[in-house]
Amino acid sequence: MDKYSKLLSTHIFCSVAVETAGTWNGLAIELVQEIGRRITAITENTRETVFLFQRLSMTLQQGNAVDFKNNLHRMSRRCSR
Secondary structure, eight states: OGGGGGGGGTOOOOOOOBOTTSOBOHHHHHHHHHHHHHHHHHHOOTTHHHHHHHHHHHHHHHHHHHHHHHHHHHHHHHHTO
């Protein structure tokens, strides 16, 4: 734990929950909105927050698809035995 103790003075850690069905907890929404605001401040593109939510949602969907495919493959191997 000592390895990471200095990070607490320079970083903020928070748990973020996003359900596989797409439900986000309040802290997750606030965090992504804040990151989006900071990106917007640099790029001056007011759509950055929307783009960030879209990228994160697509990543979640891709992960779900991989999990589904892997589980389906495992189930089909069990049934064929």
